[in-house]
């Protein structure tokens with residue numbers, strides 16, 4: 586039976602690497618996948634992993650009907666034996682419904698990869714719809730680690746290294762190294778709740794206020 590599978594996790598948990606691995610394994614067996622992505626770090630129309638692997642993908646647009654796209658592709662004699670969707674958290678809920686229809690009406694496996702929650706620890710709408718519709722949700726167990734060494738379960742947004750909890754749900758990280766650079770960091774829940782990033786923890790450790798008292 587074809588399935589809609591949601592591979593979920595934090596940032597840095599190896600989602601895109603696994604997506605590329607699934608793609609590699611299937612194409613090695615002569616299968617051909619339709620790969621969708623959105624706002625990949627390598628740019629439009631790409632699926633890339635932090636380990637440096639990259640492949641071409643179809644960039645998902647706002648309002649695009651993914652079911653209609655596949656029907657059109659197949660009716661023109663194109664091939665698609667399975668579907669991979671990376672950065673699925675950025676898709677609209679309707680597009681997740683279309684992916685479920687690809688499974689049910691076209692009989693294709695759909696493997697969606699996405700971050701579950703945003704920097705405020707709220708579900709992304711696309712991820713919420715995937716949790717609601719998927720035949721299976723796999724929580725990726727390649728563990729990302731917080732600076733303290735605990736398992737990182739939450740995504741933090743930082744500006745100049747300081748964690749923020751307000752702002753738009755989607756802001757792509759800045760590549761210029763300005764002082765107010767937007768970045769992302771994975772944290773354990775404890776340090777996400779305390780808003781303590783690696784940079785603020787380091788600053789606190791260096792602060793004279795918290796240096797151990799030494800007897801002179």
Ligand SMILES: [Zn+2]
Nearest residue numbers: 731733773776
């Ligand atoms: Zn921690």
